[in-house]
Amino acid sequence: MRITALVALVRKDLQLFFSDRRSVIVSFAVPIVIGAFIGSLTNEMGNNSNKPLRVKVAFADLDASAVSKALVADAQADTNLDVSVADADAARLQVQKGTVVAAVIVPKDFGDSASRAFFQGSSVQKPELTVLVDPSRAVEAGMVRGILAQHVMQTVAQSAFSGQSLAKLADRGLAEIDKSNMPPDQKRLLREMLNGVQRFYSQNPSASRGRGAGGLFSLPYTVREEEVTAGKRVPYNGYAHAFSGMGIQFLLFAMLNAGIELLLERQRGLWKRLRSAPISRYGLLAAKWASGTIISLMTLLVSFGAAMLMFKVRIEGSVVGFLAVAIACSMMAATFGMLVAAIGRTPATARGVSSLAVLVMVMVGGAWFPTFLFPKWIQQLTVIVPVRWAVDGLDATTWRGLPFSSAVLPTLALCGFALLFGLITLTRFRWEEA
C-alpha cells in the first residue's frame, strides 16, 4: 500500500476524532475526572501511614466490673478502633443505622465468669459476649472480631493472674484436693504447691492487691508494618491504579466508538468510495488499526500525564516496560474497535452489545475494583480478559516499581489479544458493498 494513502487514512481518522468535541471530552477529560475521584477514595483508604483507618464500634457494658471496664478501656486505646459507649438498645440501633460497624454487648457477671472459665475450660459455663455486626461490612466486622479476641484475652488473663484471683484459686484448689480420690502422694505434692501460693500472698499483702503475674500477660510479639511499594520512601499512590483503570476503560470506549464510526462510514456510502480506490482491503484495515492505536495511546498517555502533574503519580519501575504495556494495550484496544465493526450489523446494535462487553471487561479486569475482592473463580477467569493484563502491567511499572521483566508477560498477553481480535476481524469483515 502506498504511504501517501496510508498517511491520509490515518490523518483523516485523527482529524475526525479531534473535530468531535464529545469524543475528545470522553477520551481525555472524563478519565481524568473519574480517575481523580476514585484515586482520592483509594488513597484515603490505602494510605494508612498518615491517618489510620479506624473502625467504628459501640460497646454496651452491662457488667461494669473491673474486667469489663478494662476491656472497654483497652479497646478505646486501640488505634484501629473508634469506640463509643452506649446502652444495649442504642448500640443495636447504631449498627442497624450503619453508623457503627459492630456493637459489643458485655453481659452481666462477665468479669468473674470469664476469669473462672479461663482456668476451668469446658467444665464451667462460659460467658456469652454478643457482637452485633453490619452484614454489608463483613470485612471490617471480621477485623473487629479479631481485635476483640485479642483485648478479651489480655484483660481476662490480667484479671485471672492477679494476686487475689490466684489466692482464691488456691483456696478452691485445696478444698477440691481434699474431696478428690487421687493417691495420697499426689495430694501431698499439690497441697505443698498451693500452700506455697497462700504463704506468698499472706506474707506479701501488696502482691495480692496488685496485678500480679497478669500484668506481664500480653501478646508474645509486636508487629512492624511496611508498605511494599517501589521503595522504602515511596508511599502508595492510589491515583496510579485509578488512572490506569480509567485510562484503559475510556480508551476501550474510544475504540468502540471508532468501530461504530466504521459502521456509520459503511452506512453513509463512504466505505464504497474508499473501496473503489486502488487500495488493498488489508491496507484499509491497517490504517484503521494504526489510527486507533495512536488515539488509544494518546488517551492513556494524556491520562497518565495528568496523573503525574496533578497527583504525583510516577513510573517507579521500568519506563520501557510501561511504554511496552501502554502500546500493547493500545494495539489491543484498536483491534477491539475493528472487531466491533466486523461483528456489528448496525451501529445501534453494535453500540449496545459492545458497551456491555467493555463494562464487563473493565469490571472483572480490575479497572474499577481490585480483583482480590472477587470470588476465586472470577479471579482465575480474568486471565482471559485483556483489561486484567493491562491493569497488572501498568500497576507493576508504576506504583509497584517493578523492573522490565514484570511487563513482559502482560505485554505479550495484550499482543496476543490484539492478534486474536485482528484475526477474527479479518475473517468476519464484510468486504462486499452492494
Add this chain to the structure above:
Amino acid sequence: MLEVRHLRKTFGSLVAVDDVSFSVLPGRLTGLLGPNGAGKTTSVSIIAGLLTPERGDVLVGGRALSGDTDPGKRRIGLVPQDVALYDELTARDNLRFFGALYDMSGTALDHAMHAALTLVGLADRARDRVKTFSGGMKRRLNLAAGLLHDPDILLLDEPTVGVDPQSRNAIFENLEELKRRGKALLYTTHYMEEAERLADRIVVIDRGRVVADDTLEGLHATVSPGSSGSAKDGAVSLESVFLTLTGRSLRD
C-alpha cells in the same frame, strides 16, 4: 473505454445480475435505467470493484480489472448514491483525503481540488465544513470528489436524488462539460427526463438482465406510434418505452 462483459452476481438464491454486457465510449454518457432491484447498483458496484462477480469481466481501455489494487481502478471515478463525504471536515479536507487515496499530493492535488471545486461551483466554500452545506451543495461536492483524480470513466449512481432543480441543472451542466472533455460516463437514474436530456445511449436492465441497449431514437423506434405507450400527439416518451420493456407491475 469501459466494456462490461457477461457479468453475473448472486446473493444466495437471488440472481442480482445475469449476463449483463454493455459498453461506455469516451465523450459519451450511457444511461443505465431499470426499476428498483433491477441490478443497476450491483452492476455499478462490480465495475467499481466493490463486488466480485461470479462470472464476467470489466475491461478498462481493453484490459480486465483484477483485484483491489489494480492500477486500472485509477481510471474510474465513483459518485455513489449516498453523499459519501465526511460532514465534520471541510470541503478542501474531504477532497485532499480522497485525492491522497489516488496518490495525489502537493501542488498537483491543490490544482485538482481547485479545478474540481470550480467546476461544481463550490470554490468559495472550500474552507467550510460539509455539515454547513445544503443538500444540493453536498451532491455537487460528491461529484467533485469522484472526478478529482481526473478519471477517464465516471460512474454516477443516481447523483441527483433529493436535490432542487437549480442544483440538478448545475450537475447536468457539469456532466455535459465532462462529456466535452472526453470522459466516459455511466449514469444510473430513475428519472426518464434526465436520461432523455443527457444520455447518448441507454441500457435498460430488468430482473438482472439487459432488456435493451440502444440510442434514445432506437428505443423510441421499439414502441410504434399510436400504441398504448405513445402520447396524444403520437410521439413516444422514454417512460412509455421503459414501461413497455419492463412492465407495469410494482417492484418494491
